[in-house]
Amino acid sequence: MIWTRATRIRILGRMNVHTYDTKDIIYALATAWGTAPIAVIRISGQGCVEALKPLFSRPEALGASASHTVLHGDLIDPKYKNPIDEVLVTVFRDGRGYTGEESVEISCHGSIPGIESIFAQLKDVGMRPASPGEFTFRAFMHGRMDLTRAEAVMEIVSSQSRLSHSLALGRLEGNLFSLIEEIKQQVLQVVSMVELQLDYAEDEIADDVAFPFEALEEAKRRIDALLSTYEMGKLYGEGARVVLAGATNAGKSTLFNLLLREERSIVSEVHGTTRDFIESKTVLDGIPVRLYDTAGLRESSDAIEMEGIRRTRKLLSEADLILLMLDGTEHDDTSVSQYRHLLEDPRCILVWNKTDLTTKPPAKGSYPLSAKRGEGFATLRDEMVRRLTKETDRPDGQALVIESSRQRDELKHASDALVRAVALAREELPMDIVAVELAEALHALGSLTGEVASDDILERIFSRFCVGK
Numbered sequence: 001m002i003w004t005r006a007t008r009i010r011i012l013g014r015m016n017v018h019t020y021d022t023k024d025i026i027y028a029l030a031t032a033w034g035t036a037p038i039a040v041i042r043i044s045g046q047g048c049v050e051a052l053k054p055l056f057s058r059p060e061a062l063g064a065s066a067s068h069t070v071l072h073g074d075l076i077d078p079k080y081k082n083p084i085d086e087v088l089v090t091v092f093r094d095g096r097g098y099t100g101e102e103s104v105e106i107s108c109h110g111s112i113p114g115i116e117s118i119f120a121q122l123k124d125v126g127m128r129p130a131s132p133g134e135f136t137f138r139a140f141m142h143g144r145m146d147l148t149r150a151e152a153v154m155e156i157v158s159s160q161s162r163l164s165h166s167l168a169l170g171r172l173e174g175n176l177f178s179l180i181e182e183i184k185q186q187v188l189q190v191v192s193m194v195e196l197q198l199d200y201a202e203d204e205i206a207d208d209v210a211f212p213f214e215a216l217e218e219a220k221r222r223i224d225a226l227l228s229t230y231e232m233g234k235l236y237g238e239g240a241r242v243v244l245a246g247a248t249n250a251g252k253s254t255l256f257n258l259l260l261r262e263e264r265s266i267v268s269e270v271h272g273t274t275r276d277f278i279e280s281k282t283v284l285d286g287i288p289v290r291l292y293d294t295a296g297l298r299e300s301s302d303a304i305e306m307e308g309i310r311r312t313r314k315l316l317s318e319a320d321l322i323l324l325m326l327d328g329t330e331h332d333d334t335s336v337s338q339y340r341h342l343l344e345d346p347r348c349i350l351v352w353n354k355t356d357l358t359t360k361p362p363a364k365g366s367y368p369l370s371a372k373r374g375e376g377f378a379t380l381r382d383e384m385v386r387r388l389t390k391e392t393d394r395p396d397g398q399a400l401v402i403e404s405s406r407q408r409d410e411l412k413h414a415s416d417a418l419v420r421a422v423a424l425a426r427e428e429l430p431m432d433i434v435a436v437e438l439a440e441a442l443h444a445l446g447s448l449t450g451e452v453a454s455d456d457i458l459e460r461i462f463s464r465f466c467v468g469k
């Protein structure tokens with residue numbers, strides 16, 4: 001092996017990024033906009049307790065309050081001294097609480113006009129409305145959480161099923177962070193060995209110093225194992241689009257209602273009952289599903305119906321799964337071929353409906369169903385889940401699964417760099433060249449947790465948050 005003295009690998013420290021100004025005092029409604037018994041307004045920033053004092057009926061008590069105490073009192077309009085709302089104020093002193101800054105949470109009544117007048121007062125004392133994700137951004141900037149946890153916060157808030165909620169909760173608890181740290185340590189050990197070699201002149205190192213291929217390959221295996229969970233994580237996190245399509249009167253709306261367990265769509269014996277598509281959410285075995293009932297496909301001269309059919313085709317192009325429904329009393333193996341373009345689509349399941357009305361054998365490969373009686377429904381449902389999960393196992397709530405495309409990209413980046421590092425080392429190329437690839441892998445892993453983070457990355461993450469989080 002040829003050892004040369006060369007540039008050392010430098011692991012970048014956290015860059016100072018200020019997408020948002022962290023000096024201001026910010027406020028936002030942490031609960032949903034709307035009428036509710038209680039609403040919570042979050043305030044964060046140095047000096048926020050002092051700034052709130054003129055608006056609170058018990059300014060001295062507020063000023064003297066310890067961290068994590070709750071005060072009962074009125075918010076008042078300082079100009080006219082009239083109460084705006086009766087509230088509970090929770091105080092978090094510097095270094096505590098969600099953002100790691102001095103912060104306050106006001107629990108007030110959930111009335112929109114009431115909240116608006118509180119906001120007006122907060123603005124008057126020099127606070128400003130928070131941008132999306134700004135509280136979590138501050139928590140990240142103050143080292144309260146790394147990026148995998150920050151993303152988990154958003155994934156929890158937006159989770160659509162209990163399973164995706166519990167998977168995201170695992171990431172919030174730091175499971176993903178710990179695994180990435182372990183892999184990073186593994187790569188770092190190789191890096192320090194390489195650095196050591198680079199520090200010595202060629203003659204000081206014996207040729208027989210073994211390059212730790214096994215350690216790098218092991219790190220790559222662990223990264224790849226995590227990468228392979230992405231499709232599953234995305235499915236359970238974001239969910240899938242399932243479109244019911246087929247000829248008019250085939251029973252699409254009947255099946256739609258059966259899947260939703262409610263009478264959502266109008267069912268009638270009239271052909272062309274459903275003219276526009278109907279969308280509804282449901283959960284299939286932990287998978288959040290957006291289900292679409294569509295206008296039946298047929299030749300029509302009716303402009304509205306044609307528009308409905310055009311929309312059906314658009315939905316079909318975006319679907320993850322298509323249930324092509326045919327009326328079994330009207331079809332046989334040959335007539336089915338008119339739907340060839342759909343049947344050849346790997347996303348398509350052929351549903352052979354109204355089996356209660358006919359003794360004809362169902363078409364080859366189809367799923368016989370009586371949507372009216374529910375016969376065959378369980379088998380069809382299982383097949384839908386099987387197709388959606390592409391035979392991957394359903395994760396248990398404790399599994400470590402990623403669902404962020406950003407995390408997938410960084411892992412892929414790290415994995416590719418490790419592959420190159422191993423290949424270069426096998427070719428016995430100079431260690432400083434190998435070192436560059438190792439640095440790249442470390443950089444990608446560091447970006448994943450936010451140890452190194454550019455404005456772009458932070459923007460990509462926090463801009464997707466809602467205001468108040």
Ligand SMILES: Nc1nc2c(ncn2[C@@H]2O[C@H](COP(=O)(O)OP(=O)(O)OP(=O)(O)O)[C@@H](O)[C@H]2O)c(=O)[nH]1
Pocket residue numbers: 247248249250251252253254255266267268269270271272273274275294295296297353354355356357369370371372373
């Ligand atoms: N016997 C029997 N009737 C069914 C079955 N499924 C649906 N039907 C009836 O078939 C008719 C059409 O059902 P829909 O669910 O409205 O059919 P669709 O495909 O939504 O029809 P369009 O909206 O017009 O495209 C209704 O009278 C249903 O009650 C079934 O499995 N067996």
Ligand SMILES: [Mg+2]
Pocket residue numbers: 252253254265266267273274293294
């Ligand atoms: Mg219908």
